Amino acid sequence: MSLADPAEPGLPLTDPAWLPEALPPALKVALRQSGAIAPKDFPGGLELLQRLQVPKPAPPVWMRLAHALNGGPLRGKPHPEAHWCQAFLEVLALAWVGLSEDQRRAHGLYPQALRCAGELQHTEWLDQQVTPHAQAWRAGEQPAAALVLLRMLKRLQRLQACQALVEHLGTWLASVPAGQVDPPMADWPAELAGGIAAVARGAESLDTLHWAQAWLPRLLPKLLARLAETPPPAAADPDAPPPHWLLHRDLAVIALCTLDLPVLRQLSELLCRRPQLPTICVPMLVDMLGRLAQFDAAQDAEALLALAASRLPRHPVLALERAKRALLDGLDELALLPFFEPMDPGLPGYHAACSWFASQLAQAGAEAQAMDWYRRIEAVAPLSSLDQLRLAQLQARHDPNTQAAPESPLFDEGVTPVLQQALAGLVALLGEDPFHNPALSREAWASRCAASLPAFAQVLAALPPQLVGDVLVAVRQLRLLERAHASAAMWQQSFPFEFEPAYGRVDPLRYLALQEALCGHLVALADHVLRGPAPLHGGGGRLRQLIELLRLRCEGALSQDRPADALASVNRLAERIGTMAEAYLQALRERCALAEGDLATAAELRAGLRWGREAELQRLRPWPAWLAAEGAAEQRVLEAPAVPGHFESVRADGVVQRFPHATVATRLSLVALRELRVRNSYLLIAREGGMLLPEPWHLSMGDYPYEHLQVLNRGRLACSLQPSGETRRITEPVLVLANLDATYHRNYYHWMVLILSRVRWLQAEGWLDRRPLLMPRELSGWMRSSLQDIGVRPEQLVEYADGETLQLADALLLSPLEYACRPLMDDLCRHLWRAAGLDPDQPPAPQRLLYISRLSAHRRPLVHEETIMAQAKALGFELLAPETLSLLEQVRLFANARGIAGPPGAAYTNLSWCQPGTRVLSIFKEEVNLPTFVDISVQRGQQHRWLLGHNLPGFDRTRVVAAPFSVSLELTQRELAWVAGA
Secondary structure, X not given: OOOOOOOOOOOXXXXXXXXXXXXXXXXXXXXXXXXXXXXXXXXXXXXXXXXXXXXXXXXXXXXXXXXXXXXXXXXXXXXXXXXXXXXXXXXXXXXXXXXXXXXXXXXXXHXXXXXXXXXXXXXXXXXXXXXXXXXXXXXXXXXXXXXXXHHHXXXXXXXXXXXXXXXXXXXXXXXXXXXXXXXXXXXXXHHHHHHHHHHHHHOOOHHHHHHHHHHHHHHHHHHHHXXXXXXXXXXXXXXXXXXXXXXXXXXXXXXXXXXXXXHHHHHHHHHHOOOOOOHHHHHHHXXXXXXXXXXXXXXXXXXXXXXXXXXXXOOHHHHHHHHHHXXXXXXXXXXXXXXXXXXXXXXXXXXXXHHHHHHHHHHOOOHHHHHHXXXXXXXXXXXXXXXXXXXXXHHHOOOOOOOOOOOOHHHOOOOOHHHHHHOHHHHHHHOOOOEOOOOOOHHHHHHXXXXXXXXXXXXXXXXXXXXXXXXXXXXXXXXXXXXXXXXXXXXXXXXXXXXXXXXXXXXXXXXXXXXXXXXXXHHHHHHHHHOOOOOOOOXXXXXXXXXXXXXXXXXXXXXXXXXXXXXXXXXXXXHHHOOOOHHHHHHHHHHHHHHHOOHHHXXXXXXXXXXXXXXXXXXXXXXXXXXXXXXXXXXXXXXXXXXXXXXXXXXXXXXXXXXXXXXXXXXXXXXXXXXXXXXXXXXXXXXXXXXXXXXXXXXXXXXXXXXXXXXXXXXXXXXXXXXXXXXXXXXXXXXXXXXXXXXXOOOHHHHHHHHHHHHHHHHHOOHHHOOOEEEEOOOOHHHHHHHHHOOOOHHHEEXXXXXXXXXXXXXXXXXXXXXXXXXXXXXXXXXXXXXXXXXXXXXXXXXXXXXXXXXXXXXXXXXXXXXXXXHHHHOOOEEEOHHHOOXXXXXXXXXXXXXXXXXXXXXXXXXXXXXXXXXXEEEEEOOOOXXXXXXXXXXXXXXXXXXXXXXXXXXXXXXXXXXXXXXOHHHHHHHHHHXXXX
């Protein structure tokens, strides 16, 4: 478009005779479309119409017509009709004939020309108005026109021109005293913020985001000053936008795009502390608080969430973030209901909040409640494929026809066809189950897994730039798959022997190789974006996604025990994004340093953080290294050799196989320590040794220290904790159990076999009469009653709360225990028999048949269990839910049992009270049969047999152990009869 030369006139055939021939075509069209059918309708009146009835009217005549159009059909309309805009520009071109560019720019109609050009999307001409006039605007000429141009460029997303214009205006305005700014420029901070926000939102260059972030400290004081000068709104209009709302909104957009956490905190607090919170503010406030919850661990972010929730009690995003923190702080899953029950299904985030809560309920065993929350999602929107999978697992026990979603979790919704094709090689590898396979050695399997990475690198090199959001979806799903395979690989590290086919078809070593391949693909795919020339391809609002992609990439590298590589990836991106999300990147750096055990570097990094800079840094050491660093000597008090034995398996074809099995040799020792600290209920910290790290069996239950609000960061070799505050010093000599983490693993097996057995040993050896035992106040009721059942008196305990830090002047520490120990469990059994009224030296004749039901448990549900229970009942079995009975009731029942059957779970710990020769049928799956309860049967001299079914198809890509499974009803009938001796 050009305003230099008028368009060639054309005379439409339908023009009335009174219309001057010299009029531009666009004006004729506009008059016709607006219904001007008589001379009196002509803009400017009859006199101007007569002056235009000559072949070539002079420019002043056209100028008068331009003013008439400006004051008539264009006046007061933010979006005038396109035909009037075109007519105005063509008339103005005739009026400006002979004027220089400077004269045109200084003309009073120039701002309207910009508006009309914007309405007609004459983008190139608008772009051209920026640079040639920069000097004039810097000199203070026509600032109002500059703001009009800025609005048009912003509206049309002409981001480069918009950025250049902001720079010119900013330079000029910075040099003008505040009192000398013209009235049209009184709102220049809001106008500039709007332009900067538009640029930041659409930025594909990190340099552009740096530029946008640099404006925040210049604009934020203006907002704060304006708000200080403006009285609060009248109570009669509580839903009115807050003062200077546009400036507030655009500053928030800039801070969100650049992840400027300090600015997000300030803006959020401004809104949260208003007397009223207008509806228009809610989406932006929730968005800001969501970013703070994701990227800021500071306590004031927690306080802001609570304050916002008091104003918006029904918002799902706030409910979810507060519930996550409450769970970390030790609140029970079912106790989270008050956060979620008031949620409004019509608000954003409802689906995500319900999905998270349902998942937590399912993991806690609250099956009915979890299904209810999945149904609440279904009432609003279709379930995601992952939610479908979880709901199907909950339904599997009751509906034998339940099947998982047919598509692989790798191809959940959101993974683009391009990335699906790129990952085809990995999918083929995942299609070959990592089971024991004599035809393909472990070495050959590992080689195939390793070879998949170079092939994937070649595929990535040929891909065009990908949107960071698309890559993030795929990387998230790769991470889920990697974690699922890591859980299987962890079994091998938890037991000191290889998992041969006797323990199931799954080969943990093959799972480990596949996990490595998944990590490698995850890292490579993330690097495709993170190292690419345009990591923000698609827009600057994707910086948040870029940072999350970096976090997942770091987790993948750390899973491969490559902290240096993870740190290098953080540093590479940090060099490119500067101070944006600085605190979060600093925390990622600290995590890498902790994974390497580099406390000096971690301390330097922590000192640079606004929150938690006084953190307590501790090295993590396993028992032998911990004692060596502390210079403490062990006193061996118990040696338990391995116990040889055997167990049997019933294959799916009915063949019974016999396999040897030996329990793990264990030992106990006592260690005297001075100035031992206890934190978070279970953490033991010595002056020189640092923090005691559990053995692999305990570590298989989660990263250590376990997630908690006081655990600021952690790595494989070290962690950072929130300062403990007040410490309670205990000067009297006390007994301490290593790995006393019962409040985190409230599991019957864990407590009975690994904790209560050691307490009973201390009691039997007379130690509880010499020193009291430290015990958490938060023990479950059944744990407390079990202590009473073995005769522990209240005065023999020193109780402490989860939030307390203890300083022990004189501690005698009993070493950790990882596996069932025959001498300990035999002694505990004899003691509990007596407490239950039984004589260990004259045991009763075993008569009872017990079927242990898992109908109340969600994990690894058994399909057709109700039918199997009916089979068992017909054979004389008593149907039993042990968790509904007291400990001594369970002891009496199992001491009188001649046969036990059911799907294995923590209730199988009760095999410890059964007599030698008891027949045990574990109804499980051919994929894996863990040796935990075989250990007990071997130590007690029982006949233990596994009846092997198989996982339902479609679920085995989540977690092999937790997946629902089925067994042959014909074989269950046969094997239950074997247990009964029929």
